[in-house]
Amino acid sequence: MWGKDGPTFLELAHQALSGTARGYDLLAPKFEATPFCTPEPVLERTLSDLGQVRQALDLCCGTGMSFGPLRTIVTDRIVGVDFSEGMLAVAREKIGLSQKPQIELIHRDILSFDGGAAFDLVTCFGALGHFPEQDEPRFLSCVRNALKPGGRFVFLTSDLPPLWSRRRIVSRLFNAAMHVRNALVQPPFVMYYLTFLLPDIERHLKWHGFDVAVHRGLFEKPFDELVRIVATKR
Secondary structure, eight states: OOSTTSOOHHHHHHHHTSOHHHHHHHHGGGGGGSTTSOOHHHHHHHHTTSOOEEEEEEETOTTTTTHHHHHTTEEEEEEEEESOHHHHHHHHHHHTTOOSSEEEEEESOGGGOOOTTOEEEEEEOSOGGGSOGGGHHHHHHHHHHHEEEEEEEEEEEOBOOOTTOHHHHHHHHHHHHHHHHHHHSSSOOOOOSSOSOBTHHHHHHHHTTEEEEEEOSOOOTTSTTOEEEEEEEO
16 A cells, blocks of 8 residues: 555554554554655645754654754754654664754653653644544643743644535544444544644634644645644743
């Protein structure tokens, strides 16, 4: 699937029937050959005009796709956090002997991570669907607690698609299948689409103490529906 380097249908089925962390452990060696990861040109465009920062935190860092673009703007330290040891193993191979900026990887559930208000920038790419609606407040509190005053949380989202659009129908069908799967099979595999969407996420961010800038029109097709959010901690 998706070419000779991507996972087969049976491998994806095995992943989906595993728990979330175990599923990504299995997928990790082929993850970057799937459409599930955010392409590097999109990451570069998202981060390129933010200016230099000293310390950045990448939540759900996966295989470290964002580390290359982050290295161009981070001067001192990048911390990547993920709950999949398999994904982090791939990320470690990428880091190599890099000394500057320092890159640190942490194996942990994001919702239990305490960033200690140490970071100028927090990012999260392609992973917000792992936080169901009931966990969004905990996630945003985690982000806020990791940022210094004036620090920024940067991520990509979109507007809610039209009711009868292909994207909305396919996403709702996928989410329904996930709910059925998780009702029947344990441990659950938590991944849902159409989460953290505008306009609701802007309202939630403001309630959690962020000033929100919404940047449209940054990306060309097929990524033109993406919207960059820069949320600054008050």
